[in-house]
Amino acid sequence: MQKLKIIGTALFLTFTTMSLAIAGNFEVSPVRVTLTQKAAITAITLRNQGENPVLIQVNTSKWDAGEVYTPTQDILVNPMIFTVKPGESQIVRIAATDLKNLDKEMSYRIFFTEVPKALKHVKSGIQVALKIGIPVFILPQKSNPLLKWSANKTTSGGLQINLANLGNTHAQIIDLALASSSKKSEPLAKKKVYEYILPGQSAKWSIPAKEIVTNGHWGSGKAYLSASTDSGVIHDEIEVKGL
DSSP states (O other): OOOEEEEEEEEESSSEEEEEEEEEEEEEOOSSSEEOOSEEEEEEEEESOOOOOOOEEEEEEEEEETEEEEEEEEEEEEOOOOETTTTTTEEEEESSOOOOOOOOOOEEEEEEOHHHHHOTOOSSSSOOOOOOEEEEEEOSSSOOEEEEEEEEEOTTSSSEEOOOOOOOOOOEEEEEEEEEOOOOOSSSSEEEEEEOOTOOOOOEEEEEESSSSSSSSSOSSEEEEEEETEEEEEEEEEEEEEE
């Protein structure tokens, strides 16, 4: 099971000094939630590995393309506010309110926000609270993944890789590699991504010319793409314009 360990800080700024206070040390598991019609309820565990009690508030938001978040009641959480003592854990129950007739995956984020205590010795300033966002996906009854890839050479000699998610579920792209059309060839260009592409969303990534192997042979406008995703490795032969 995946765990996310976060060490957070609260920052207090004044006109003459800057005071730094350690605010939180958390381990959250799992780091992503998937709900279905058959499994509409699950749980997230938050563990306080710090030396002080922490007060946590939980909020849910609908997640749209472009990192747009809108408060929602589609996802229920319990409890919504709680204190976790040092070395102890808190289980937060997650449930979807409506799973009927979904033809497209619904995307949300659950935000765990620390409510920091004010420091008495800091008379004025700005307090920044630790905030962790956990993705929540509600799957449709039938998943139809469909990713359309393309690439083009840029005027500076680099490459731009394009992706359009035409399916009804998300894709988390972790890394990309482009080679000649032969599956046995070594990659001529690589890119670390770590990005979610929601249904209907498009993305593009640039690879500078200095990061491309110049002594390789691309072939006649074609390239062999390999992409690591949260659903496995994708292999596809794509057109590269401008080669």
